[in-house]
Amino acid sequence: MSSSSATPSVESFEAVIVGGGMVGTALCALLAQAGMRVALVEAQPAPLSLESAINKLPNPRVSALTPVSQRLLTHLGAWPAMQKTRVTPYKGMHVWDAEGSGEIAFSADEAGVAVLGHIVENTVTLAALNNHVIGDSNVTTYFGVRLQALQRSSGSRLVLDDGRQLHSPLIVAADGARSVLREMAGIDVASDDMQQEAVVTTVQCAKPHGGIARQAFIDGRPLAFLPLTVEGNDHYCSIVWSTTPEHAAELSELPREALGEALGKAFGHRLGEVTVCDKAHRFPFGTAPCLPLCAAAFRIGRGCCPQYPSAGGPGG
Numbered sequence: 001m002s003s004s005s006a007t008p009s010v011e012s013f014e015a016v017i018v019g020g021g022m023v024g025t026a027l028c029a030l031l032a033q034a035g036m037r038v039a040l041v042e043a044q045p046a047p048l049s050l051e052s053a054i055n056k057l058p059n060p061r062v063s064a065l066t067p068v069s070q071r072l073l074t075h076l077g078a079w080p081a082m083q084k085t086r087v088t089p090y091k092g093m094h095v096w097d098a099e100g101s102g103e104i105a106f107s108a109d110e111a112g113v114a115v116l117g118h119i120v121e122n123t124v125t126l127a128a129l130n131n132h133v134i135g136d137s138n139v140t141t142y143f144g145v146r147l148q149a150l151q152r153s154s155g156s157r158l159v160l161d162d163g164r165q166l167h168s169p170l171i172v173a174a175d176g177a178r179s180v181l182r183e184m185a186g187i188d189v190a191s192d193d194m195q196q197e198a199v200v201t202t203v204q205c206a207k208p209h210g211g212i213a214r215q216a217f218i219d220g221r222p223l224a225f226l227p228l229t230v231e232g233n234d235h236y237c238s239i240v241w242s243t244t245p246e247h248a249a250e251l252s253e254l255p256r257e258a259l260g261e262a263l264g265k266a267f268g269h270r271l272g273e274v275t276v277c278d279k280a281h282r283f284p285f286g287t288a289p290c291l292p293l294c295a296a297a298f299r300i301g302r303g304c305c306p307q308y309p310s311a312g313g314p315g316g
């Protein structure tokens with residue numbers, strides 16, 4: 001990791017990635033593996049380590065990773081460390097309409113595959129990717145710094161808030177949904193407030209999840225119970241309830257016991273009584289499809305469109 005310097009200096013790279021989330025760090029690992037000299041700029045003060053990535057209570061932010069994502073992470077060398085840390089395979093999926101008008105269930109066995117995917121805490125994925133890029137001789141990381149300016153008069157040059165400057169023909173905006181670099185680069189978005197939020201928390205259910213990802217559609221909006229196995233205990237689920245902002249506000253203000261009852265009822269008590277183990281976190285959803293790409297900078301990742309995909313869906 002580079003350290004702060006009082007004298008502004010310009011360092012050159014074949015690519016500079018701003019944003020060391022899952023997307024930016026995965027791209028950094030891929031480019032470095034392809035032999036490119038890459039800089040990764042991240043506002044967080046330090047990389048997340050595998051040791052600090054997990055607690056007994058799972059991190060509320062999880063992703064459903066499909067076998068395609070698993071292959072990518074295996075290719076990058078990150079998957080074995082993730083497996084050793086904590087990943088929960090799911091072999092079945094049940095989706096139904098709470099009004100009782102439709103239901104679908106399918107399994108890995110029927111599809112002739114080992115698993116449909118894995119539910120993984122985002123911290124686990126990021127820590128494994130960090131573990132991989134740090135120490136890669138093609139990668140220089142800049143933690144604890146923010147982008148201050150983009151200068152495009154002679155190639156592309158990024159000015160960081162500690163005064164350092166990075167020069168590269170390829171600058172990537174992986175700095176999340178409200179990307180500052182995207183704005184600086186003048187890449188337009190057509191944003192659309194979906195009037196939808198996700199309420200996310202971790203619960204324990206009376207019945208074991210059985211390695212099945214479940215999703216109920218309530219008034220057309222999904223409530224997912226994603227299986228998590230913690231130290232052999234397969235009663236944990238990560239909850240993602242996509243709903244209106246008003247309903248999300250109501251849910252997040254409920255005492256835990258009342259939230260557990262609301263979740264159990266909405267879910268038709270398919271996993272029995274629900275005990276909420278964490279506070280209810282709220283995430284706004286919105287779409288922000290990218291308009292034209294410009295020559296020297298581009299943005300990647302769903303961070304530009306923080307929409308929750310259906311469990312095991314295309315986003316996995």
Ligand SMILES: Cc1cc2nc3c(=O)[nH]c(=O)nc-3n(C[C@H](O)[C@H](O)[C@H](O)COP(=O)(O)OP(=O)(O)OC[C@H]3O[C@@H](n4cnc5c(N)ncnc54)[C@H](O)[C@@H]3O)c2cc1C
Pocket residue numbers: 018019020021022023024041042043044062063064065145146147174175176177180181198200240283300301302303304305306307308309311312315316
């Ligand atoms: C409830 C919910 C459930 C989801 N479930 C799934 C799922 O099952 N499967 C799936 O594929 N996706 C899922 N998603 C989407 C997924 O979480 C996001 O697409 C993904 O986290 C985006 O990652 P990212 O690296 O692009 O952005 P982020 O995680 O937002 O990372 C951006 C990084 O940039 C850094 N940064 C920001 N500004 C600056 C700056 N100026 N200078 C330096 N660094 C900066 C930040 O510190 C951060 O580390 C879900 C999203 C939500 C909200």
